[in-house]
Structure formats: structure tokens, C-alpha cells
Amino acid sequence: MGSELSLVLCGAAGQGVQTVEQLMVKALARSGYHVFATKESMSRVRGGNNSTEIRVSSKPVKAFVDRIDVLVPLNGGIRANIWRRLAAETLVLGDREELKDEFEGKPGRFVDVQMLEMARKTGGAVTANTVAAGLLCALFKVDYALLKDLLETRFSAKAEILAKNLLASEKGYAEGLALLEKGDVDLRLPKARKGSRPVVLDGHTAVSLGAMAGGCNFVTAYPMSPGSGVLAFMARNAVRFGIGVEQVEDEIAAVNMALGAWAAGARAMATTSGGGFALMEEGISLAGVTETPLVIHLGQRPGPATGMATRTEQADLELALYAGHGEFPRVLLAPGDAKEAFDLSRLAFDWADRYQVPVFILTDEYLLDSVFEEKGFRVDGKKFSHRFIQAKPGYKRFKITGNGVSPRGVFGYGDGLIRIDSHEHDEAGHIEEDFEMRERMQLKRLLKLKLLEKAALPPKVSGNPDDGNLVLCWGSTGPIVEEAFKRLRQGSLCLVHFSQLYPLNAAVQDLVAKAKRILVVEGNSTGQFARLIRQATGRKADDLLLNFRGHQFSVEEVVYRLESFAKGGQQS
Amino acid sequence: MKPSDFDVDAVDLSWCPGCGNFQILSALKEALSELGLLPRDVVLVSGIGQAAKTPHFMKGHIIQGLHGRALPVATGVKAANPTMTVLAIGGDGDMYGEGGNHLIHAIRRNPNLANLVHNNMVYGLTKGQASPTSPVGLKTPVQVEGVFSEPLNPLALALSQGASFVARTFSGYPDLTREIIKAAILHKGYSLVDIFQPCVSFNKVNTYKWFKENTVILEENPNVHDRGKAMELALASPPYPLGILYEDATDRRTFEDQFQAYRETDEPLWKRSPRFERISAFVEGLRA
Numbered sequence: 086m087g088s089e090l091s092l093v094l095c096g097a098a099g100q101g102v103q104t105v106e107q108l109m110v111k112a113l114a115r116s117g118y119h120v121f122a123t124k125e126s127m128s129r130v131r132g133g134n135n136s137t138e139i140r141v142s143s144k145p146v147k148a149f150v151d152r153i154d155v156l157v158p159l160n161g162g163i164r165a166n167i168w169r170r171l172a173a174e175t176l177v178l179g180d181r182e183e184l185k186d187e188f189e190g191k192p193g194r195f196v197d198v199q200m201l202e203m204a205r206k207t208g209g210a211v212t213a214n215t216v217a218a219g220l221l222c223a224l225f226k227v228d229y230a231l232l233k234d235l236l237e238t239r240f241s242a243k244a245e246i247l248a249k250n251l252l253a254s255e256k257g258y259a260e261g262l263a264l265l266e267k268g269d270v271d272l273r274l275p276k277a278r279k280g281s282r283p284v285v286l287d288g289h290t291a292v293s294l295g296a297m298a299g300g301c302n303f304v305t306a307y308p309m310s311p312g313s314g315v316l317a318f319m320a321r322n323a324v325r326f327g328i329g330v331e332q333v334e335d336e337i338a339a340v341n342m343a344l345g346a347w348a349a350g351a352r353a354m355a356t357t358s359g360g361g362f363a364l365m366e367e368g369i370s371l372a373g374v375t376e377t378p379l380v381i382h383l384g385q386r387p388g389p390a391t392g393m394a395t396r397t398e399q400a401d402l403e404l405a406l407y408a409g410h411g412e413f414p415r416v417l418l419a420p421g422d423a424k425e426a427f428d429l430s431r432l433a434f435d436w437a438d439r440y441q442v443p444v445f446i447l448t449d450e451y452l453l454d455s456v457f458e459e460k461g462f463r464v465d466g467k468k469f470s471h472r473f474i475q476a477k478p479g480y481k482r483f484k485i486t487g488n489g490v491s492p493r494g495v496f497g498y499g500d501g502l503i504r505i506d507s508h509e510h511d512e513a514g515h516i517e518e519d520f521e522m523r524e525r526m527q528l529k530r531l532l533k534l535k536l537l538e539k540a541a542l543p544p545k546v547s548g549n550p551d552d553g554n555l556v557l558c559w560g561s562t563g564p565i566v567e568e569a570f571k572r573l574r575q576g577s578l579c580l581v582h583f584s585q586l587y588p589l590n591a592a593v594q595d596l597v598a599k600a601k602r603i604l605v606v607e608g609n610s611t612g613q614f615a616r617l618i619r620q621a622t623g624r625k626a627d628d629l630l631l632n633f634r635g636h637q638f639s640v641e642e643v644v645y646r647l648e649s650f651a652k653g654g655q656q657s
Numbered sequence: 658m659k660p661s662d663f664d665v666d667a668v669d670l671s672w673c674p675g676c677g678n679f680q681i682l683s684a685l686k687e688a689l690s691e692l693g694l695l696p697r698d699v700v701l702v703s704g705i706g707q708a709a710k711t712p713h714f715m716k717g718h719i720i721q722g723l724h725g726r727a728l729p730v731a732t733g734v735k736a737a738n739p740t741m742t743v744l745a746i747g748g749d750g751d752m753y754g755e756g757g758n759h760l761i762h763a764i765r766r767n768p769n770l771a772n773l774v775h776n777n778m779v780y781g782l783t784k785g786q787a788s789p790t791s792p793v794g795l796k797t798p799v800q801v802e803g804v805f806s807e808p809l810n811p812l813a814l815a816l817s818q819g820a821s822f823v824a825r826t827f828s829g830y831p832d833l834t835r836e837i838i839k840a841a842i843l844h845k846g847y848s849l850v851d852i853f854q855p856c857v858s859f860n861k862v863n864t865y866k867w868f869k870e871n872t873v874i875l876e877e878n879p880n881v882h883d884r885g886k887a888m889e890l891a892l893a894s895p896p897y898p899l900g901i902l903y904e905d906a907t908d909r910r911t912f913e914d915q916f917q918a919y920r921e922t923d924e925p926l927w928k929r930s931p932r933f934e935r936i937s938a939f940v941e942g943l944r945a
Binding site (some may be wrong): 113170184267282290294297299300301302303305322323325326330337340341342345349350351367368458461462464466469474496502503504514515 | 700710713716719722726728731736740758761766897916919921927931933943944945
């Protein structure tokens with residue numbers, strides 16, 4: 086095997102695939118490998134067939150690959166999205182008792198491992214997943230003590246269940262050692278990671294922790310995948326971090342309650358997906374006219390309407406860009422990995438407070454459900470401040486200022502009265518129908534866009550942008566395109582990844598102007614970001630690589646297209 | 658404290674002459690001043706409608722937000738800073754129509770706020786269409802053959818959902834209205850005050866005279882802690898009882914009482930900074 090491999094576990098919902106994933110990711114990371122994991126699941130609580138890909142590498146990895154080096158099917162009913170990825174070199178570690186002849190005549194080398202029987206003899210049939218974890222740990226030469234430690238942490242509350250799982254894992258581990266002994270299987274890789282153990286976390290956790298570091302102390306949501314992972318994380322940790330979390334009756338309540346909380350000095354976030362976000366639109370407009378800060382986490386999934394509840398897409402860019410009636414400034418952030426999810430969620434609160442605008446964090450199911458390793462996050466008060474003021478008598482909430490930002494008072498701090506109105510209003514917040522005042526107020530609000538443009542985050546540029554072939558991407562697609570780009574090492578390609586979509590950093594004008602040809606890679610069916618780039622720069626993309634199947638791009642398919650793009654080919 | 662402490666200077670009140678809103682506005686100012694509250698202690702949250710303009714015509718912090726959405730906004734304010742006295746004010750269309758779902762869930766949540774609903778059984782701002790409480794048969798520019806949907810019974814609805822304070826008054830009885838508003842504010846938990854009010858421009862059926870003839874003041878209510886008895890009163894057809902129909906005596910916990918943010922400290926959220934040390938420790942705990 087080379088310096089990395091792709092391990093795929095699959096099984097029915099409720100069979101513990103995720104438990105194996107979590108154990109393996111930690112065990113491998115602790116052993117000195119670089120890891121990345123991403124899962125895909127059906128929208129059902131039990132049954133079906135879900136899979137998790139764990140990439141194990143001696144170099145950092147952050148992207149989904151099609152290639153499967155090792156497949157561990159915990160049960161039958163393998164679906165097409167797995168079959169098509171099997172190759173002659175794929176090693177299948179499966180239990181013939183469970184799988185019957187399902188792998189008969191399929192590509193790959195099948196090694197029969199009697200996981201179910203081993204489970205029955207130790208912890209009972211339900212511990213087949215733990216047998217698999219033991220097996221894999223042995224094959225990767227992960228110290229058994231490490232797995233034991235992880236199991237002890239995981240099942241610390243239930244001694245009886247822990248004992249069963251320990252037995253099952255020992256059995257699996259012994260079987261793995263026996264396979265190694267026979268020389269049939271060898272998954273050892275060079276371990277290259279140096280320095281301290283990495284922080285391992287998924288996108289939900291990264292968004293939540295970043296929001297907390299940004300001062301989030303109030304969370305509202307109506308459950309909707311994939312936005313509800315953040316809701317669940319916040320609820321689980323609410324008391325520890327001093328956060329109020331409320332599952333509300335609908336997304337309309339979510340946005341309005343968050344807005345009321347901000348007005349009273351809290352830092353609130355609503356978390357949702359496209360359908361819920363659509364219901365929030367009037368409230369977003371309210372935040373626009375009342376210049377009340379607001380943060381919304383929008384975890385994208387395929388639409389229209391219910392779409393595909395547990396799948397991924399990047400098709401809500403324009404929804405967020407144009408959400409709400411009337412015209413008002415806003416910010417769209419789109420992190421590409423856990424580090425960015427943390428940093429940008431923190432930044433969202435700072436900017437919402439500073440510029441008094443709605444800030445949207447656009448993630449997607451792929452990013453939220455993927456597990457990343459990061460060096461760590463700096464969490465301290467250096468980047469934190471409250472910008473509201475003590476309101477004095479005669480205070481005017483909407484005072485017209487040179488930069489459009491009026492000092493913001495909050496209820497309960499100072500003697501001045503804070504009057505917030507959804508109508509057009511005068512500086513003091515009184516209903517106002519004077520045409521001149523209307524124009525002044527609208528221009529004052531729009532003035533903040535100038536500040537936002539100045540603050541806009543620059544895109545990440547890899548390669549030489551002069552007179553080359555520019556590849557543009559945004560959000561969670563970034564690391565995938567980046568890996569493809571690195572594999573190709575084509576001097577004529579330049580990769581640009583955007584983690585802020587609106588307003589765009591002014592650097593985009595120059596980048597685009599210098600480019601010979603432009604390819605935009607994004608996860609939707611019409612090229613929404615390409616349209617945004619054209620709107621901002623006048624430059625139409627020469628080519629689009631789009632994906633709207635419900636699953637993220639693989640590195641391989643991006644490599645394939647970048648190759649032809651670099652050679653000047655076009656496939657639209 | 659004087660009611661005039663809540664007066665605003667030279668305001669152009671946009672209500673029609675003779676509108677019941679004037680009497681409710683006066684009663685509200687009296688109630689707040691008699692409770693010793695200052696404008697800076699009070700947050701008046703409203704939606705859209707003639708009644709929802711009330712906060713503009715008096716002193717206090719205000720948020721006039723979206724049609725139907727006063728309750729979630731008010732709940733957010735109260736939960737973020739429980740030291741404030743919070744009122745959610747609106748009309749029957751605002752609170753019972755557009756905001757109906759929020760009403761049900763605000764009752765369940767039980768935030769400590771007073772919900773004043775000016776109920777004139779018609780839409781004023783949009784000029785005379787039927788409201789959720791319009792009587793069957795009321796003819797309007799839209800319901801040209803007369804309303805055929807049954808009117809919503811807000812008191813019975815609130816009682817059935819477990820509201821901890823339910824009352825009704827009539828704008829034509831300013832003393833009763835003032836006392837009920839005071840009781841609603843003093844009550845710890847969600848309190849619904851349905852305020853009968855004539856619309857002199859668009860409702861020619863439910864007039865001052867009609868309300869006087871079709872209501873009866875509960876001089877005393879010995880069963881005020883009995884939800885079942887309150888329900889009987891709420892379901893009584895004309896004459897409609899006015900007064901406090903129900904007040905919970907079990908000291909039910911409020912939304913803010915149970916809000917996780919206050920488990921370790923009572924400090925309002927605006928005074929807080931993130932718990933950096935705990936976040937940092939949590940991040941370190943995620944190391945492989």
C-alpha cells in the first residue's frame with residue numbers, strides 16, 4: 086500500500102457504523118496517522134445501508150475520494166454508490182454468514198472474517214461492530230491499549246455493556262493479528278504526523294464552538310437536518326457554556342426570538358436548513374430594517390422543498406443572497422473545513438455586532454457530517470468585545486452617522502429609550518413617511534455595505550493567477566478541489582477558494598481580469614456562484630463543473646475535469 | 658410615578674376619533690405608573706395593526722416588529738434580560754390570526770410577560786375585513802355574504818393550553834382594564850388579557866352599546882384558581898364575563914426560570930462574555 090488508504094465501513098442504520106467510525110478515527114489519529122472521515126446516510130432511523138469513508142494517511146487529508154482500498158460491510162444490501170467504487174484491488178473484509186453470496190462475482194478481494202460468530206461468542210450479536218473495530222485496529226497495528234481506553238471512555242456509564250464490548254474488541258483484535266500473521270492482509274502505513282495530537286471534530290461541533298467563542302449565548306431552532314446537529318450540540322452543552330437553547334414552534338419564531346434576544350443584548354443564532362431558512366425570510370428583512378444583529382446558520386441540503394433530507398448540496402447561495410424583501414446589506418460566509426467553520430462562526434458574531442447586519446453561515450450536510458483533524462483553536466478574549474453602548478436620555482437608535490453604523494443601545498443598559506421599528510423610521514425610531522427621510526435612512530443602511538466590502542475576507546489563491554486557467558470554488562468543495570489541484574500539479578491552473586461569498590473581496594476583480602479562462606466548481610445545477618462572479622465582475626465563467634446528485638464531489642472526478650480544463654478542453 | 662411619565666411629546670396619534678385604543682393606552686399608562694415602573698423598565702413589543710401601534714404613542718423601550726410575531730420577539734427579550742417588564746401588545750388579527758401558532762406555544766412556554774390583545778373583532782389597519790374573532794354573519798368588503806367561519810375563542814384556547822393567567826376586559830371600563838393589566842403584569846408567567854374594544858370605523862355590529870349589553874363584570878371570582886370553572890366562564894355565550902377568569906396558584910415555573918443560560922448565574926445576557934476557559938478546555942478534550 087502507498088502512503089494512504091481509504092477505508093469504507095457500511096451497514097444498516099442502527100448497526101453501529103458510526104461507533105466504529107468514531108473509535109477508528111480517534112484510534113488512528115492518536116496512533117499518529119492523519120485522518121479524515123465523511124459519511125453518507127439514508128433518511129431512515131433503522132435499516133437501509135449507510136457508509137462512512139475514513140481516509141488514513143501519512144499526509145493531511147480533507148476530502149472525499151471515490152477509491153475504496155478496504156471495504157468492511159457490516160451487513161448486506163450494499164447499494165449502487167458502493168458497488169460502483171469497488172475495484173480489483175479493493176480488499177473486502179466481510180462476514181459470509183451475514184453477506185451470503187452478495188459479493189460473488191464482484192470486483193475486489195474478499196476475505197471472510199466471521200465477525201458475527203465472534204460477536205455471538207463474546208459480547209453478543211450486537212457487538213459485531215466492535216469486533217470490526219478490534220479487527221481494524223490490529224490490521225493498522227494500533228496498540229490494543231488505545232482501543233481499550235477509547236471503549237472505556239465511550240461506555241463508562243454502563244459497566245456490563247463495556248465488558249461485552251471489551252470482549253468483542255479483543256476477539257476482533259486477535260483475529261486481525263492472525264490475518265497479519267498469515268500475511269494475507271497488511272494495512273500498515275508510514276506514520277508521519279509529528280507534534281501534539283490533533284483536535285478531531287465534525288462540522289457541527291466546529292460551527293457550535295466557533296459560535297460560542299464569538300459569544301453566542303442564545304440558540305433558537307426548529308429541528309431540520311442538517312441544521313439540527315448544531316442545535317443538539319448546543320443543547321447538550323448549554324449549561325456548561327451558559328447558553329439558552331430553545332426548540333421553537335417554527336422557524337418564524339426562531340428568527341424572531343433570536344432578534345428579540347439580540348435587541349436585549351444577547352448574541353443569538355438560529356440554525357436551520359433551506360426550508361426553514363425560507364420561512365425566516367420576513368424576519369431577516371426585519372433585522373435588515375431595524376439594523377438588529379442576527380446570525381443564522383444555514384446547513385444546506387438538496388431542494389427544492391423537502392429534497393433529500395440527509396444529503397448535501399450548495400444550492401442555497403442565492404436564497405441567502407436575496408433572502409428578505411427590500412434591500413439591505415448582509416454577509417454570507419461559507420467555511421470549507423472545520424477550522425474555517427470555527428473561525429467564521431466566531432467572526433459571524435463579531436461582524437453581526439459590529440455592522441448590525443444579518444450574517445449567514447452557509448455550510449452543508451457534507452461539511453457538517455465530516456470529521457476533520459485540526460491543529461487546534463485559539464480560544465481567548467482577544468478577539469471578543471461588545472460594541473453596544475450605554476443609552477443616554479435622548480438616545481437615537483438610528484442616528485445617521487458617517488459610516489452608516491449607529492451606536493447600538495440594548496434594553497436595560499442606560500436611561501435612554503431604545504425604539505426599534507419595522508416601518509421606515511426617523512433617527513429616534515418613530516414611524517416616518519417623509520420621502521427625504523426614507524431616502525436618507527435607506528442610504529444610511531446601504532452605506533454599511535462599503536464597510537463590509539472593505540472587511541471582506543480575501544479568497545485563498547493557490548498557484549499563479551496571471552494569464553492562467555482559473556478554477557473557482559466555494560465552501561465545502563474547497564478542500565476537494567485543492568487535493569485534485571495538488572495531484573495534477575498543472576502549472577497553468579490556479580485555484581481560488583472563497584469562504585466569503587458576499588460581499589466579495591475586491592481582489593476578485595483583479596484575479597478574474599487576469600485569467601485566461603475560468604472554471605467554476607460548485608455543488609448545484611445552475612452555477613449560482615458563477616452567476617454571482619459574473620454579476621460582481623462582468624466576467625462569465627468559461628466552464629462549469631456542477632454536481633447536484635446529493636453527494637459531494639470526489640477528488641477523482643474533479644481531477645478528471647481539471648485535467649481537461651488545463652489542456653483547454655471544455656465540457657459543458 | 659404618574660401616568661404622564663409615559664406620555665410622549667406632540668405625537669400624531671393615527672387612530673380614528675372614538676377608537677377604543679385611546680382608553681386602553683390610558684389604562685396601560687396608569688397601570689404601569691401605579692406599579693411604580695419607569696419607561697426604561699418596560700419593553701413594549703408589538704406586531705402590526707392599529708393596536709400594535711400602541712407602543713409608539715407612549716414612552717418605553719419598543720420593538721414594533723412583524724405582523725403576528727410579537728410573542729417570539731417578546732419571549733426573546735424577556736429570556737435575554739429577565740429584569741425587564743415585557744408586554745406583547747397587538748390586535749385580534751395580529752395575535753390570534755397571523756400569530757396563532759406563537760400564541761399556543763407562548764402559553765406552553767410560559768414566559769413572564771403580559772400579552773394584551775385589543776379585540777375589536779375586525780381588521781382596522783387593512784380597512785374592515787373579518788378577523789379570527791368576527792361573529793358569524795358579519796358582512797365586510799371581503800366577507801360580502803357574511804362571515805361563516807366560527808369565531809376563535811381566545812380564552813378557552815388559552816385555558817385549554819394551560820395558560821397561567823387568563824382575563825378579559827372591555828375598553829369602555831377603564832378602571833377594570835387598568836386593574837386587570839396591573840394583575841397581568843404582576844402575575845409571574847404568561848398572562849393573556851383579551852380586551853374587548855369597539856372599532857368605530859369598520860365594525861357596526863360590536864359597538865360600545867353592544868359590548869355594554871353583552872358583557873357582565875365578575876364582581877368576584879371565588880373559583881379563580883379552578884381551570885375547569887374558568888373554562889365554563891370562557892365558554893359562556895353572551896353576556897361574556899369580564900374579569901380574571903383564571904390565575905394559576907401553583908407558582909408554575911417560567912420560561913426564563915428554566916432557561917439553561919441562568920443555571921449558574923442570574924446575570925442578563927448582555928453583561929456576559931463567553932466562557933473562554935471552558936470552551937478552550939472542551940476543544941482540548943477533543944484531541945485524539
